[in-house]
Amino acid sequence: MNQQQKxxxxxxxxxxxxxxxxxxxxxxILPPVIxxxxxxxxxxxxxxxxxxxxxxxxxxxxxxxxLIMMTVITNSYANVVSxxxxxxxxxxxxxxxxxxxxxxxxxxGYIGGGVARGLSxxxxxxxxxxxxxxxxxxxxxxxLLMGILTSALFxxxxxxxxxxxxxxxxxxxxxxxxxxxxxxxxGVFYSISMLSDFWQKVSLLNPVLYMxxxxxxxxxxxxxxSPWLSFTVLIIFISALYIYSLSLLNRGVGIxx
Amino acid sequence: xLSYAPIIFMGLKMSTALAIxxxxxxxxxxxxxxxxxxxxxxxxxxxxxxxxxxxxxxTTIGIISxxxxxxxxxxSIFGYDIDTQRxxxxxxxxxxxxxxxxxxxxPVREIIINQGGYYGIPRTEALxxxxxxxxxxGLWEKRKDQARELSGGMKRRLxxxxxxxxxxxxxxxxxxxxxxxxxxxxSMWDFLTELNESGTTIILTTHYLEEAESLCRNIGIIDQxxxxxxxxxxxxxxxxxxxxxxxxxxxxxxxxxxHNALTFxxxxxxxxxxSFHKESFSLNQVxxxxxxxxxxxxxxxxxxxxxxxxxxxxxxxNKGSKAA
Numbered sequence: 001m002n003q004q005q006k007x008x009x010x011x012x013x014x015x016x017x018x019x020x021x022x023x024x025x026x027x028x029i030l031p032p033v034i035x036x037x038x039x040x041x042x043x044x045x046x047x048x049x050x051x052x053x054x055x056x057x058x059x060x061x062x063x064x065x066x067l068i069m070m071t072v073i074t075n076s077y078a079n080v081v082s083x084x085x086x087x088x089x090x091x092x093x094x095x096x097x098x099x100x101x102x103x104x105x106x107x108x109g110y111i112g113g114g115v116a117r118g119l120s121x122x123x124x125x126x127x128x129x130x131x132x133x134x135x136x137x138x139x140x141x142x143x144l145l146m147g148i149l150t151s152a153l154f155x156x157x158x159x160x161x162x163x164x165x166x167x168x169x170x171x172x173x174x175x176x177x178x179x180x181x182x183x184x185x186x187g188v189f190y191s192i193s194m195l196s197d198f199w200q201k202v203s204l205l206n207p208v209l210y211m212x213x214x215x216x217x218x219x220x221x222x223x224x225x226s227p228w229l230s231f232t233v234l235i236i237f238i239s240a241l242y243i244y245s246l247s248l249l250n251r252g253v254g255i256x257x
Numbered sequence: 258x259l260s261y262a263p264i265i266f267m268g269l270k271m272s273t274a275l276a277i278x279x280x281x282x283x284x285x286x287x288x289x290x291x292x293x294x295x296x297x298x299x300x301x302x303x304x305x306x307x308x309x310x311x312x313x314x315x316t317t318i319g320i321i322s323x324x325x326x327x328x329x330x331x332x333s334i335f336g337y338d339i340d341t342q343r344x345x346x347x348x349x350x351x352x353x354x355x356x357x358x359x360x361x362x363x364p365v366r367e368i369i370i371n372q373g374g375y376y377g378i379p380r381t382e383a384l385x386x387x388x389x390x391x392x393x394x395g396l397w398e399k400r401k402d403q404a405r406e407l408s409g410g411m412k413r414r415l416x417x418x419x420x421x422x423x424x425x426x427x428x429x430x431x432x433x434x435x436x437x438x439x440x441x442x443x444s445m446w447d448f449l450t451e452l453n454e455s456g457t458t459i460i461l462t463t464h465y466l467e468e469a470e471s472l473c474r475n476i477g478i479i480d481q482x483x484x485x486x487x488x489x490x491x492x493x494x495x496x497x498x499x500x501x502x503x504x505x506x507x508x509x510x511x512x513x514x515x516h517n518a519l520t521f522x523x524x525x526x527x528x529x530x531x532s533f534h535k536e537s538f539s540l541n542q543v544x545x546x547x548x549x550x551x552x553x554x555x556x557x558x559x560x561x562x563x564x565x566x567x568x569x570x571x572x573x574x575n576k577g578s579k580a581a
Contacts, residue, residue: 005377012374091358099375100344
């Protein structure tokens with residue numbers, strides 16, 4: 001395939017993925033918006049005033065970036081794992097496998113779909129958050145960059161889950177037992193400076209912490225760590241998972257007999 | 258759309274659509290599905306690949322279309338090796354698989370256009386081609402419907418349209434008419450015949466042996482992972498030395514007649530089955546015999562499909578030779 005044909009193939013996968021989740025927007029976009037709005041009401045309006053300020057911001061303003069990032073993470077992951085496993089289950093993954101489209105384009109296409117859903121839901125939640133708080137948005141470019149990189153990383157993780165999954169149970173195990181605990185313990189609702197030294201060090205092993213803090217720096221200009229460290233950690237994880245998932249596709253793991 | 262410089266593969270010229278050499282496949286559970294298959298299909302051929310369930314047909318097709326990893330052997334499509342020139346080889350093939358394998362929630366036309374996109378066909382061109390294909394296959398009215406709303410026959414035709422969007426030089430159909438009513442099956446036969454006449458090489462697997470006999474010029478029979486027959490349909494059918502016809506009689510017979518060259522079996526008083534060796538007797542002579550014996554015939558038909566009997570004989574023979 002020449003470059004133009006590769007671009008058409010990539011574009012086709014992206015558009016197909018976007019149409020897939022927008023067609024079922026009641027299942028994909030609306031629920032996280034409602035759930036996050038409830039978080040804003042309960043944690044921000046009702047409990048927040050009792051907690052007071054963190055890093056100079058009201059509690060609701062402090063948690064908004066984390067909640068946005070939480071929806072970006074779960075939705076980018078869910079989009080790719082459900083779409084890829086669904087294609088395996090229905091057999092239509094073969095449509096791409098019999099075609100000359102290179103595996104790296106299939107991979108990048110799925111990542112693009114995951115990023116599109118992560119950012120769409122993230123944007124919807126951001127708009128809702130403006131009804132509850134005044135977000136200063138200190139570094140908009142960094143905020144966008146962290147959103148894109150985080151959703152790309154969790155799209156890759158979702159793809160790997162989809163490749164290995166052999167049943168619908170397999171695609172819900174990781175989000176329930178790995179992703180949710182990591183996200184809740186990743187500094188969404190608190191600053192790690194509030195923890196003891198020991199738990200601060202343990203928290204640093206959680207990759208979600210770097211993403212939440214990087215995004216929070218973009219929005220509020222405050223963070224538990226340098227945004228450069230967050231950026232570096234994201235790039236390392238994305239590179240590692242990209243290489244791994246491409247090797248799985250090239251070997252046909254879970255998709256070729 | 259896709260253009261690649263072909264190479265000469267295993268000394269074969271570009272007139273060879275498919276070349277398979279010493280192809281083997283052992284699955285992870287140890288089952289040996291293919292035991293060294295050699296097969297050549299010429300460009301422009303309409304080739305039947307027959308075999309019982311589990312014989313190795315779908316595995317062979319899976320390897321050709323890159324859905325199954327082979328264990329050893331070589332496969333080339335129009336001279337392109339599937340290992341070293343995979344992209345080019347894939348671009349030559351259109352696959353209609355046995356099972357429905359499209360996203361049932363996608364609209365019919367979107368499925369076809371997306372498939373074109375995977376082959377690098379621009380959307381405007383894919384739209385034009387899809388309109389033509391959907392009209393040819395009688396699906397234009399259903400273009401906006403979700404695929405799950407189609408009938409079984411329509412789903413089969415959708416898979417054919419999807420496989421043709423990139424105008425492949427080799428079309429592989431794995432039981433394309435399974436579960437399709439006679440009228441639609443006949444229209445699909447006409448469509449495939451026209452397609453073949455326009456230059457597309459077709460490989461067909463089917464359990465309807467009259468379909469293979471009607472459509473295909475050459476035939477390969479796979480049994481237990483081995484190619485036990487690879488010849489022209491005409492030569493294969495010429496091997497049948499016994500013909501059996503069923504005659505409906507105007508007047509009832511009490512018992513089957515006797516003849517030294519004809520074998521009679523009376524199904525009921527007015528239905529007579531007659532078998533004879535083609536080399537020693539002809540159908541004209543049978544009619545003469547009926548006339549001489551004052552037996553009036555109201556109608557006649559072949560007892561069974563000829564290819565079906567031959568297929569059973571070959572497979573049974575292969576099993577017998579292995580047992581010995």
